[in-house]
Amino acid sequence: MKVLIVDDEKHVREAIRYFVPWDSYNISAIYEATNGQEATLVMREHQPAIVFTDMRMPLMDGAELLEWLHRHYPNTKTIVISGYQDFNYVKPAIVYGGTDYLLKPLNSKQLIASAEHAFRLWMEEEAERKRRQRQNMQLNALRPLYWDKMLSDLVGGQASFHELKLPLCEELGMPIGAHDCRIAVISLQGADCRLLQRFHGDVALTAFVLANVCNEVMAADQSGYAFRSWQGGGELVVLLWSAVMQAETVLNRMNEAIRQAFGVQVDIGLSPLNPLPEGLQHAFEQAGQALEERNLLQREGRIHPFRERADRSRPVEDYALEERLDKLRIAVLSGDLERIERVVEEWAGHLAGLPLLTESGLLQQQAEILTVLKRWRPEEEISLEPCYDAEGLFSVENWQGGLKSLLRRLFKGNPQTPDSRLVQEIREYLNQNYAQEMTLQHIAERFFISRENVSRKFKQITGENLSDYLTSLRVDKAKTLLQNTNLRLSQIAELVGYEDEKYFSRVFKKTAGVSPREYRKHEEET
Missing domain, CATH: 3.40.50.2300 (Response regulator)
Structure with missing residues (x-):
């Protein structure tokens, strides 16, 4: 005071x-x-x-x-x-x-x-003022979650529009006389190479950030509101109640804002005009369908309007799917990796030559491929996702590479001997406890084997001495601390398992080629 x-x-x-x-x-x-x-x-x-x-x-x-x-x-x-x-x-x-x-x-x-x-x-x-301030901060933090839930229920047909109408008008700026709407659904998966990686694969956080960007774009004229759908996969949904005739213009502005912020654009499915509120659920379904049936091979335009079935381009019926699956089964049973990879290359060539490849169609083909592979290796964890390039667009080349990598892993079978499992456990133990005092005797006692066996088995399986592995691990952790903190060298040494700062510096220089101080200075300059 x-x-x-x-x-x-x-x-x-x-x-x-x-x-x-x-x-x-x-x-x-x-x-x-x-x-x-x-x-x-x-x-x-x-x-x-x-x-x-x-x-x-x-x-x-x-x-x-x-x-x-x-x-x-x-x-x-x-x-x-x-x-x-x-x-x-x-x-x-x-x-x-x-x-x-x-x-x-x-x-x-x-x-x-x-x-x-x-x-x-x-x-x-x-x-009391601070208590109310904290309470308001908590309410502000929960407000987007509240609207995510309420609007998800609304477009899913599980909430009453009339009960939400007044809050929609007062808090989100919907005109009291709004009678038309359009809904857009944004694919987060298409931005996988950039956005999800940036946010460590956290779909909820990615959706939250994108919703903020979209709502900033709509803030000036309060033309709508973006929220994360709680229905199914958690797509981002944009409910437009104003400027519905200029919806594509608004969505393109959003995509440009996303591109400027994150260097990537996203795919957006857009419903036609629907009456508000009775058409909300139908508009949501139309937008999702437009997104699922977009042409993955299309390189231009990221807004995908819904078209009635009579107007939509019919996909070419793929009568050869069963034939390609038979080729894959035979190649897998042959045990010939080169033959398996040739089948994958032929399949990728077929995809690239299609006039229309929808996301739903690709997922159906992948489901058939996974059925074959799971019968081959039932004990393995097997998954295959559509592959996207740096621009967030589907890439046949990346898809082919991903499938080949999966097949190589399955072909090898990834057999684990008892010795390899033991060494894996030792490595995981070192990764979690590198900061503690760690001697060969300590590890031998921890895993109930002799010191000689620890060294021999570790070198046999990994091709690396255990002491060298631990030193490399500690130096790598020290590099991270030198790059990202202002901790003293003595503190960093202690955090990575060295009580003596001078000894730590000698070990670091021998491994990294430069002293810790030189390494930190170089990282700050670059």
Whole structure:
């Protein structure tokens, strides 16, 4: 707390300074003013919590100051000190919320009691203000989640529009007379190479960030609201209730904002015009269908409007799917990796030559491929996702590479001997406990084998000495700390398992080729 003493008599200011036990209430600063005008300048610069003020002063008296404080700093606590018991002086203190009215000459006990009362009152109110502030912060943090849930239920047909209409108008800016809508669904998967990697694969966080970008674009004219759907895969949904005829323009602006922020654009399915509210669920389904049936081979245009079935380009029926699956089965049973890879190359060539490849069609083909592979290796974890390039567009080449990599792994069978499992456990133990004192004897006791066996088996399976592996692991962790923290070298040494800073520096230089200080300096410069 800060305090301001306002009185044109110096001895009164000094008396207040002398008698009040400031230290007991952690008063950080005490300011003085000789009249109300000076007091307003101090208040604007320092915002004291407590003001002691006289009533009769030149230029601006206590009554005017109390009125000014009440108007500009209503939370400030005021104690009036006056040499007059006139009601005209007492009244402003009452009207403008003074905590006490003391008469001169000052009584030290009364002064201390009044000051302590004002201090306690301000602290109680400040605690309440902070509690409300925290509560408001929590509500603001939960607000997007609330609307995600409410709007997901609304477009999913599980909530009443009429119950939500008033909050939609008051909080999200929907016009009271809105009667049409369009819905857009944004594919997060298409941005996999950039966005999901940037946010460590966290779909919820990615959707939250993109929703903020989209809502910024729509904020000026409050044309709609973007939210994460709680239905199924958690796509991002944009509900447009204004500018519905210019929906593609709005969505293109969103995509450009996403591109500027993250260097990638996203695919967006768009419904036609639907009546509000009865068409909401239908519009949501149309937007999702437009996204699923977009042409993955199309390289231009990221907005995909829904088209009625009669108007949509019919995909070429793939009568050769079973034939390609038979080729894959035979190649897998042959145990010939080159033959398997040739089948994959032929399949990728077929995909690239199609006039239309929808996402739903590709996923169906992948499901058939996985059925074949799971019968071949039922004990393996097998998954295959559509592959996207740096622009967030489907890439046949990446798809082919991903399938080949999966088949190579399955072809090898990834057999694990007891020794390989043991070494894997030792590596995981070192990865988790590298900061502790770690000796060969300690590891041998931990895994109930001899020291000689630990070294021999580790070298046999990994091709690397155990001590070299641990040193490399610790140096890599130290590099991360040198790059990203300002910790002292002694602290970093301790965090990666070295008690002696000098020994740590020697080990680091021998492994990395430079000293820790040189490494940190180089990283800061680059």
